[in-house]
Amino acid sequence: MAAAHTIKTHITASVMKRMFIAGGKMLEVNKAQVDALNVFPVPDGDTGTNMSLTMISAVKEINALNSTSMAELAEKLSKGALRGARGNSGVILSQILKGFSNIIAQNDECDARTFAKGLREGAELAYRAVSKPKEGTILTVVRAMAEEAIDTAKRSGDIQKLMNAVLEKGEETLAKTPDMLDVLKRAGVVDSGGFGLITLFKGLIMGYLDQEITGADEYALPENNKPVSIDSAFPDDSELIVDYESLGELDFGYCTEFFITNIKKRTTVTDIDKLREYLNEIGNSVICIGDLNLVKVHVHTNTPGKALTKALALGELDKIKIENMMEQNRQLRARYEAERKPIGLLAVCSGDGFAAIFKDLLVDQVIEGGQTMNPSAEDIASAARKINAENIIILPNNKNIILSAEQSRTLVQNRNIFVLQTKDIPQGLAAVLNFSPDASLSENLENMTTAFVGIDAGQVTYAVRDTVIDKFTIKKGDIIGLDKGSIVTSGKDVEAVTTKLIEGMLTEGKEVVTLYYGQDVSEEKAEAFAEKLQNNHPDIEFILHYGGQPLYYYVLSVE
DSSP, X not given: OOOOOOOOOEEOHHHHHHHHHXXXXXXXXXXXXXXXXXXXXXXTOOHHHHHHHHHHHHHHHHHTOOOOOHHHHHHHHHHHHHHHOBHHHHHHHHHHHHHHHHHHTTSSSEEHHHHHHHHHHHHHHHHHHSXXXXXXSHHHHHHHHHHHHHHHHHHOOOHHHHHHHHHHHHHHHHHHHHXXXXXXXXXXXXXXXXXXXXXXXXXXXXXHTTOOOTTOOOSOOOGGGSOOBGGGGOTTOOSOOOOGGGOSXXXXXXXXXXXXXXXXXXXXHXXXXXXXXXXXXXXXXXXXXXXXXXXXXXXXXXXXXXXXXXXXXXXXXXXXXEEEHHHHHHHHHHHHHHHOEEEEEEEEESSHHHHHHHHHTTOSEEXXXXXXXXXXXXXXXXXXXXXXXXXXXXXXXXXXXXXXXXXXXXXXXXXXXXXXXXXXXXXXXXXXXXXXXXXXXXXXXXXXXXXXXXXXXXXXXXXXXXXXXXXXXXXXXXXXXXXXXXXXXXXXXXXXXXXXXHHHHOOTTOOEEEEEXXXXXXXXXXXXXHHHHHHHOTTSEEEEEEOOOSSOSEEEEEO
């Protein structure tokens, strides 16, 4: 006979912290399974990865918290999730956590009713984050879980009973998602975002019970998974890129550097350690390294004289340099104000060829992102802060990045952020080509939007698993052609599928096809293929560019 569990009615901040760390670990361990549930068999099914990276950011924030305050924990949880939100699934998860955090922050401990109200608030914020909420998704799952939590909390204050009931309801609702979305039923899968949420919730319960989650990786974002600014690919740009929001008042005004030489005989290694401690008390950016022969010192401080006097007790001072950072800061601010322009552009893309094209079109910041890696809201905000413009137009160029771009607006101060709903790179390029620095903001927004809305974009990639979708039975490894995100052709040969895709998109009035070949297609093959297409369609103009995109053999636009 199983022993009855001890009824507990409240969750402390320390237990709540443990729960979300465990939830993040559970999601990390199972992210590949979540990714595998994406309906489309294309190699960019990244729901689990996006949700996991969002949680990693949240966990990093709460891990650094030493306080036992529920309000501080809630603030860090919400802030971390917001900054790390990636893709649609990550943004929705961040809103669930934000709503939950808003409620639990109101009390020192969280009881069953507070937990339920937090889940309901999270569900409501998640729905509001999506312009056209669709049932049969993570939204349906979280709403059902929240409703169950409210009902259960009315009947019982037992936290464990509440969470078990919520999990059961979530799993039950998830199983029904194929009946709500025909695309899920045809693919034979449940909603990937909903599965990710269930996975996270299982981790919360294990954390509450203080059970170990085995196989979890260390919480450090791998360097090769971090979206980076593609500006690094352009070494000719010698200008220093400044985060202009950092040009506020300085905490410490003088950069002070010197060496301590001819160390006194009575000086010990402990004295050097004490000097380092003292420098940290009167400033920051401290370097105090060396031995009893030579010590190098660097500190940012408002009292350089105190640093010098303290160091004199250890030996003689040499090569003293004190720079007024306040004056440097004033000069940077003056330059910033003088060079500020009315409108700046930020584009997201994947592939060094596409990055070069955007830079040639005078886009101010280009950050890496697309099918294989969705940048977070903070990644986008960080790039926006480097643009010295009053208004910034963001081109997400991927439907799964639009929400993160929208979210980034809350993270950028003193700038007006406008997000164009570009869903692919050809749309983004069309928008940029219709940007004019001499036109007003409203004119540019109208002209750019009109330009990209009329672009038909196609993509050619490969299937990562067997599936049945629409009228196609697709095997792993098959080449598939997509038009406006829908599979319209498949086969075994890249050029044959690409040709069929183009011919299907060449409706009446279309005159120009622009092909961007990816990193897995050689220049020679691409040029020969473009020439073949031109010969077969003499009335159509074919233009070839290197895109350098991973996973997609060709990206194309038809105009």
